[in-house]
Amino acid sequence: MRSKEILKMVAGFRRFREKYFxxxxxxxxxxxxxxxTPKTLIIGCSDSRVDPALISGAAPGEIFVVRNVANLVPPxxxxxxxxxxISAAIEFAVENLRVENIVILGHRQCGGIRALMSGxxxxxxxxxxxxxxxxxxxxxxxxxxxxxLDFESQCKECEMEGIKVSIGNLMTFxxxxxxxxxxxxxxxxxxxxxxxxxxxxxxxxxxxFVQIDVDREATNPRYVLPE
Ligand SMILES: [Zn+2]
Numbered sequence: 001m002r003s004k005e006i007l008k009m010v011a012g013f014r015r016f017r018e019k020y021f022x023x024x025x026x027x028x029x030x031x032x033x034x035x036x037t038p039k040t041l042i043i044g045c046s047d048s049r050v051d052p053a054l055i056s057g058a059a060p061g062e063i064f065v066v067r068n069v070a071n072l073v074p075p076x077x078x079x080x081x082x083x084x085x086i087s088a089a090i091e092f093a094v095e096n097l098r099v100e101n102i103v104i105l106g107h108r109q110c111g112g113i114r115a116l117m118s119g120x121x122x123x124x125x126x127x128x129x130x131x132x133x134x135x136x137x138x139x140x141x142x143x144x145x146x147x148x149l150d151f152e153s154q155c156k157e158c159e160m161e162g163i164k165v166s167i168g169n170l171m172t173f174x175x176x177x178x179x180x181x182x183x184x185x186x187x188x189x190x191x192x193x194x195x196x197x198x199x200x201x202x203x204x205x206x207x208x209f210v211q212i213d214v215d216r217e218a219t220n221p222r223y224v225l226p227e
Contacts, residue, residue, distance in 0.1 A: 031061045038064040041093035044105040045071040049194055052105055064093045070112030071105055072134050073166040076173045094179050106163040107192040113159045135162045160209055163189040
C-alpha cells in the first residue's frame with residue numbers, strides 16, 4: 001500500500017496535469033514541441049522551504065535549477081579530474097541553453113551553514129562537513145569580523161558571505177567569465193529571509209545585500225508579466 005505522503009504527491013500531480021496538459025494550447029505540448037528555453041539558472045539550497053520555482057512563481061520551462069546543500073558553487077576544476085555534477089549543470093545552462101542570468105539563491109536558517117558555523121560536522125567525517133568546507137574561509141572571515149555577534153547573527157552573515165564565495169567561484173569557470181564578457185550574462189546574489197518573508201539582493205559592488213522592494217519591482221511596467 002502506498003504511503004500517505006506518496007498518495008499526496010500523486011494527487012498533486014493530478015492537479016498539475018490538469019493545469020498544464022489539458023486543452024489544445026497546453027503548456028507541455030509547446031514545451032514538448034519546442035524544447036526548453038529557460039532564461040535563468042538558479043542555484044539554490046535543497047532546503048524544503050526554499051523551492052526556487054515555488055517562491056518565484058515560475059511555470060514549467062522558465063527556470064533551470066540546481067540545488068545542493070547551502071547553494072554552493074565549487075571552484076572550477078578541469079573536467080578530466082573527478083566527477084562534477086554541479087559544474088556539469090552550470091556548463092549545460094551556460095553553453096547549451098545560453099541562459100541570460102545566473103542567480104545564487106541563499107536563505108536564512110540554512111542547515112548547511114549552521115553545521116559549518118557550529119563545527120558539528122568535522123570536515124573529514126561526513127559528506128556535509130567536507131562539502132561545507134568549500135566556504136570555510138567565509139566562516140573564518142565572519143568569526144573574525146563579527147566575533148561579538150550572537151550565533152544566529154553569525155550564521156546569517158555566513159549565509160550571505162557564502163553567496164559571495166559562490167559568485168567568485170562561478171567566475172573561475174572560463175565559459176562563465178567569457179559569457180559575462182561577450183554576451184552580458186548576469187550573475188546575481190539573492191538572499192531569501194524566510195523569517196521576514198523578504199528578498200535581499202547583492203549590490204553590484206559585491207559588498208552588501210540590500211532589500212528588494214518587491215511591491216515596487218513587481219509593478220514596474222518593464223517587468224510586469226502578461227497574464
Ligand atoms: Zn540551506
